[in-house]
Amino acid sequence: MQRITDIVxxxxxxSIGETKDAVRQALDRGIAPMQVINEGLVAGLDVVGxxxxxxxxxLPEMMLAALAARDGIQIAMAGxxxxxxxxxxxxxxxxxxxxxxxxxxxxxxxxxxxxGFEVIDLGVDVHEEDFINSVRERKPExxxxxxxxxxxxxxxxxxxxxxxxxxLRNKVKVIVGGAPVTQAFASQIGADYYGRxxxxxxxxxxxxxxxx
Amino acid sequence: xxxxxxxxIMAVLxxxxxxxxxxxxxxxxxxxxxxxxxxxxxxxxMGVIHFVPPHKPEFLHPLWINPHLEDVKYIQIxxxxxxxxxxxxxxxxxxxxxxxxxxxxxxxxxxxxxxxxEYFVKEPADWRVVNYIFSGILDNLAPNYEAFEREEDELxxxxxxxxxxxxxxxxxxxxxxxxxxxxxxxxxxxxxxLQEYIExxxxxxxxxxxxxxxxxxKFIDIAENITDMISPRYYRKYCMPIYEIYSKLLEGTGKxxxxxxxxxxxxxxxxxAEAAFKVVESYTVPPAGDISLTEAKAIWPDKMIFMNTAxxxxxxxxxxxxxxxxxLAQEWGSKRGLLLELSEExxxxxxxxxxxxxMDAFGY
Numbered sequence: 001m002q003r004i005t006d007i008v009x010x011x012x013x014x015s016i017g018e019t020k021d022a023v024r025q026a027l028d029r030g031i032a033p034m035q036v037i038n039e040g041l042v043a044g045l046d047v048v049g050x051x052x053x054x055x056x057x058x059l060p061e062m063m064l065a066a067l068a069a070r071d072g073i074q075i076a077m078a079g080x081x082x083x084x085x086x087x088x089x090x091x092x093x094x095x096x097x098x099x100x101x102x103x104x105x106x107x108x109x110x111x112x113x114x115x116g117f118e119v120i121d122l123g124v125d126v127h128e129e130d131f132i133n134s135v136r137e138r139k140p141e142x143x144x145x146x147x148x149x150x151x152x153x154x155x156x157x158x159x160x161x162x163x164x165x166x167x168l169r170n171k172v173k174v175i176v177g178g179a180p181v182t183q184a185f186a187s188q189i190g191a192d193y194y195g196r197x198x199x200x201x202x203x204x205x206x207x208x209x210x211x212x
Numbered sequence: 213x214x215x216x217x218x219x220x221i222m223a224v225l226x227x228x229x230x231x232x233x234x235x236x237x238x239x240x241x242x243x244x245x246x247x248x249x250x251x252x253x254x255x256x257x258m259g260v261i262h263f264v265p266p267h268k269p270e271f272l273h274p275l276w277i278n279p280h281l282e283d284v285k286y287i288q289i290x291x292x293x294x295x296x297x298x299x300x301x302x303x304x305x306x307x308x309x310x311x312x313x314x315x316x317x318x319x320x321x322x323x324x325x326x327x328x329x330e331y332f333v334k335e336p337a338d339w340r341v342v343n344y345i346f347s348g349i350l351d352n353l354a355p356n357y358e359a360f361e362r363e364e365d366e367l368x369x370x371x372x373x374x375x376x377x378x379x380x381x382x383x384x385x386x387x388x389x390x391x392x393x394x395x396x397x398x399x400x401x402x403x404x405x406l407q408e409y410i411e412x413x414x415x416x417x418x419x420x421x422x423x424x425x426x427x428x429x430k431f432i433d434i435a436e437n438i439t440d441m442i443s444p445r446y447y448r449k450y451c452m453p454i455y456e457i458y459s460k461l462l463e464g465t466g467k468x469x470x471x472x473x474x475x476x477x478x479x480x481x482x483x484x485a486e487a488a489f490k491v492v493e494s495y496t497v498p499p500a501g502d503i504s505l506t507e508a509k510a511i512w513p514d515k516m517i518f519m520n521t522a523x524x525x526x527x528x529x530x531x532x533x534x535x536x537x538x539x540l541a542q543e544w545g546s547k548r549g550l551l552l553e554l555s556e557e558x559x560x561x562x563x564x565x566x567x568x569x570x571m572d573a574f575g576y
Contacts, residue, residue, distance in 0.1 A: 014400055058443035058479060060396045067393060098319035100296075100327035103392055103441070110393075124327065125296060125318060150526035151319060151559045179439075179475050180523035182499040197440070 003029055004040045007072065011044025014064025016071055019044075023072040033076040034085070037116075041069040041076070045115055052199040062199055063107060069114040087118035089209055090140035094126035095178075096155035101148035104178060104198070108144065111198040115206065128155070128162045135168050142205060144195065147178040156181075157189035173208065175201065216369035217259030221551060224516060225431055225468045225491075229548045233541060233574045235567065236261050236371070237554035249564035257576050258567060260371035261553065262363045265378075266427040267420050268356040269349050272378050272435065273388035274314050274326060277301065281348040298329065308341045333390035336398055339405035342389055343412050350416050355423050364428075375429035375467075377420060377458075381413040382450040383436050392441065399446070410450070417454045421461040432462065432469050433493055439475035447483050459488035474520055474556060478502035481511050493518040494555040497540060500524060505543045505550075516549045520556050521566060527559065530569040537573035 003026040010018040019041070026036050048065040051057035077085050093109055095102050102124050109119045120138055122130055135143055143163075147153040156176050163169040176186050177195035186194035195201035215223070220230035236259040237250065254260060263272075270276040278286040285304040290297070297316040302309060313330035333339060363373045378384060386395035398406045424432050436451065451471075458469050470491025477484065477495075481503065484492065492515055498504055500523040508517055525536045537552070544550045552574070558566055 063396050100315045
């Protein structure tokens with residue numbers, strides 16, 4: 001259907017204005033909001049994700065596509081009943097204590113949000129107790145932690161230990177990432193997964209949900 | 213008789229072979245030098261790197277961004293919010309104002325690890341104010357050679373001053389001026405103000421390159437902070453032409469050109485091979501980086517590697533650190549073209565032991 005294809009193309013092109021226009025036009029034509037979201041916006045993100053994985057597209061383009069899709073979802077949601085748009089899962093995200101950097105974490109948040117996750121972004125310099133409280137209260141499927149510097153990356157291990165102490169460890173899957181973080185480090189501290197970048201993190205989490 | 217630190221880095225920069233792989237540290241990273249770790253390491257032969265821009269005024273975020281221009285009022289207000297020290301920087305100009313907030317890292321880490329909470333450019337029109345500031349800088353650019361001579365005099369044989377240059381247009385935009393989202397959108401949509409910004413940055417770099425060419429510096433380093441937040445297309449369009457300008461103007465002066473590239477740069481392998489600089493400065497080894505020394509040697513045979521301290525060894529015990537650097541030295545297979553630098557950060561409680569173990573590995 002042309003209107004849906006226009007949405008896909010606009011998202012892949014990273015054109016926020018054209019995406020919003022295409023979504024509005026599709027809705028005006030009577031296409032259901034969820035169809036606009038799934039077959040238009042998310043489908044466009046899928047194309048970008050595939051091209052990112054094969055090295056044809058890169059982080060700036062992924063960011064543009066996610067920004068376009070996020071704005072498109074907002075427009076589509078406006079025409080939906082409360083609760084009609086169900087988020088796939090909840091993820092609590094934060095940069096660990098002592099670390100103020102959030103570029104990578106923000107990109108992960110943007111990509112996941114655009115792909116239908118409910119993202120609870122605790123921000124930067126997030127202390128252990130704030131991660132714990134958020135996991136306890138919001139019961140997310142995933143907890144994502146980011147660190148940009150070697151000085152603070154050990155905090156991730158402290159949070160995981162605290163989850164265990166508070167009886168919450170088996171209630172949430174922990175994924176860690178950031179410039180100095182590696183798979184080996186993630187394994188060493190007992191994280192469930194390592195997120196190399198925003199694109200592969202989204203693919204990983206959606207794959208895990210699909211397995212359930 | 214063993215070489216001095218300065219002789220070692222100069223040997224590398226001139227294509228020669230030092231007696232040992234040089235080990236250096238950014239001077240600014242001596243924050244928290246507990247009982248003088250830097251002094252002890254320098255005594256052992258570690259070199260020290262100072263930054264001295266070849267020109268003034270300078271805009272090297274977040275340290276040196278007051279351009280001291282007649283009609284640009286620069287205001288800095290320090291405050292504390294929820295336990296975090298912050299400062300708001302505001303530029304007031306005849307064409308408008310822009311303001312941003314820096315957060316100061318709450319744990320003691322080395323400098324330049326503060327983070328931007330609020331960026332200066334929030335909408336396309338804000339580029340007009342940025343353009344006004346940089347046009348003023350351009351009109352007032354002058355050599356800064358005396359400052360360099362002073363630093364070099366102080367360093368003597370213990371180190372070298374890098375001629376630090378600010379970023380190229382796209383990198384400056386997303387790292388220093390606008391948020392990554394704002395920068396990415398504006399570079400995609402290319403509003404007139406952004407196009408003017410790109411043009412002004414090109415003229416600025418051209419003039420800086422002329423000044424650098426006449427400077428007494430030995431090594432000119434563009435503080436790009438290139439990672440995978442740039443696409444190869446943007447790198448070719450916004451970075452490489454500027455490197456070309458520097459390369460042409462520095463030709464025949466004996467100066468070496470480098471760019472600061474830390475983190476994952478694997479998507480730019482081909483581009484870096486073609487780029488007109490000689491030093492990949494602050495290169496990150498795997499697994500945090502994504503190009504091994506073996507591959508770097510193969511794909512960039514004419515480039516020198518100034519490698520950052522290995523993040524995966526940051527928390528390791530000294531014997532593991534030593535083994536790690538022995539393995540890296542073996543992998544590189546030569547004392548030519550390689551240098552180890554503390555150019556990012558290490559946990560303060562580990563830094564002396566780490567650098568000492570690295571020096572053990574390299575035969576100091």
